[in-house]
Amino acid sequence: MTESEIREALGCLRTYALIAQDTATGPIRMHALTARAVRETIPPDALRGIARTAADAILSLWPEHDHHDRPLSASLRTNTMQLDNHTRPALWQPTTHACISRVSGSLSAAGLHHQALAYELEIVECNIRAHGPDHPDTLDARGNLAGTFANAGRLHEALDLSRQAVADYERVLGPDDPGTLATRNVLVMACASAGRIEEALQLSLRVLADHERVLGPVDLGTLDARNNLANVYATAGRVRDALELREEVLADYAFLLGPHHPSTLDARNNLAFSYHDAGRVRDALELWEEVVAEHEHILGPHHPRTVDARSNLATSYFDVGRVREALDLRVRVLADFERVLGPHEPGTLNARSNL
Template structure:
């Protein structure tokens, strides 16, 4: 019998024929130790789980006497058990301390037989009989004892071998397994997690004492390593041996092309009696899973989870049609929902994943280092399949109409994670569409900076893999141009889109849909710069081209007609604008239905045109009705919901209720600040309106104070010529003047 056991960096090679038997002490010599308790790691940290064990003092017949210490590989379960055992020994609380490495049933029996030889005089002629004699002694002796069964590989190995539950005895079992058979009312389950931020900081401070320069960036490094104790210990050894600061080590750790093996100590550098590296720790868990269950759905699901967000992935990814088809073995039926859930829970039983059914949007979590080790152990061709399957699944579960929700946020974060670790696999002759869907979603959620970063990455990859004139490269550049405007610089948007229009006309042709879309976007940002005549002229020409190329019912044609009508209100053509928007709304309802987001926002545009045509009270009523429908369809925190609330409040003030407008706008500003921050352009827009209606409601000094703070906040965020910044300065001058006249 033999086997390799790795637990929190402590490795034992177990050979039943090679158990070391020290000379027997005299029969009356107590206390006694049998087995080797691992040395405590340098800079060992006192942790909450250890305090739970320290409080575990049996208090009578009914008190639990067995503690099962559970956690993933490398969190320090063995170290906690060793610390507990040594404290009891030093306090004189046990007469017998027995430490057994529980990597197999044979190793447990061998450990028991060795102890039996010490306490009951066994001869080792029959190890199983000797083990039974030890268990009988434990059940009847008046002496106190502690049995530690370290790194239990398979709960079934302890059938008939669990030490008895009695007041004078204590049992600690450490294991990565989470099987139901480990839980009983007379056992206490002790979960061991990774270090807390404070524990990680304390560990690095202690470990790098005397190397103060190297500690620069240690807190960030701990987060990169997921605060896993074994990883922190090995990283500390690596940087000390090479004279690297923690910040320099982070660059190496994150560098593409470097494997875990290249950023961890060599075998002869491992600290604290570690005999293998972080990556091997989980490889053994996977091997154990495969040994006990053979080829199984769990292994490919772990590969899939390894390219998703370490903070959690929606369970719907794993149960999607895309994933079940990929998991199908040959011509047989693909696994069903229950098969996949069972496989995910199997990963949890082996502490390779955490499955939380009550958190469906973040249901499946895999530690970042387990993810990395899994990816590095997956062949390149296989990794491409995994990455594309993940992308297909994410696109499949993305709802056609997005509500502001935790689910959408989780889906987006998983695309970002997938792109970060396996992005090149999402490209062939073109980009996988999930990349564009994620970026568009970020923008629509008001996260313009994040969207710009995402599309910047997509554009750079498209340029590198597909070329500067490929349609996907140009699409990413179009998004980036529009996002410059959304972020507060419409002038830059005009410049970028003008340059892109020339390229798209050359590469795709004047009548290509992408070229027409670029003209539409360019006209929009011209209007945002108050260059209305230029915008109207471009939209008038564009509508004729779109009617010819796309037809009257195409969504892009309808968008252009709506934008043209809105621009007409800016030059005083109110009746014409209202009539055209009413027709666009009727066409939207007919083509897309009353609840389509474009239909809803056409109602918003129509209400604004009605107000500007001289009936703000009717506009307010329209917007309040629209708000009910928009919340029902898109959610309370959707950017357009907040825009409608802003508009309804504004026109309420124009209709004669300035105090009501100010009260409503105060809440809109609070909600926008909660979602995007006080210094986001969307928040600036409503802060301008709030200041204006604060003054009109009779508090000009309050308006001045708000506008002065707003100008300070806008510095460094908005370009000086941005319309919002210009409006703030105009309003400030107006309300200062009114205050001075009082």
């Protein structure tokens, strides 16, 4: 079907008020009853192909990074869930469609960790029913779930699941599969977050060596492993090692992904922490002020990462004796987290504790 034929068909549907579109490039809306009538005319043997074609279209519209168009990303999340609800198991056979995991990643990127956790628990169960426990799609889903448990503050569950996920990856796909390596990275941070610092340090060194051997020194997965090692150094109190490695990691992220990528912003934030830990409070303050400004410009003033960066800046204000500014900023941070995430997300709870 050509573009002109599609536009002609859409024009016909608008004429009969079967769809609504505010502008020529705006989103197309359809009443639920109209959508139901359309679904009921689809022959059962055609449903899977149509559903997966629709999922392909959704995925093609998704911004590379959600912060490029947050309203669109939120709309695509909703559309994917509705498509799956009405056509299941079409998006799960013969393999799980990529838009399914894109939803969970989008929820996490928005800081909605509890929603992401609930969704990923469902993803794991659906993958097991569709493919069995050892299918690569199931393994990927369980690895992602382990990371989301950690993001949601459920550290012991993250640790237990990441251990099991690594063992399953190694058994099914082998020790050098990229999925195995990525899940070991999750295990490193789960160990560190759960206070198992020495185990995290030894594992992180092995994981980095494996990444360099299998993927090479300039692969993004290898850079993530180096970033994790720097974080473990910081947690272990190896301040100088963490600072030196974080400076290298920041330069490499900026080179590979550009200065405005979220991973680069996170690396700058981590380096500010290392300046703080090293007693370089003025350097930390200057860098955190830059980090907050960059987050506001790139992610927007209300993104959870931006709010978290403001919380770090408030800590830096305390360090240099600017107590009134620190208190005012922490009040703002708590209000922002409550409005953006709700009262029970980890970020909100931490902000309340800090205040």
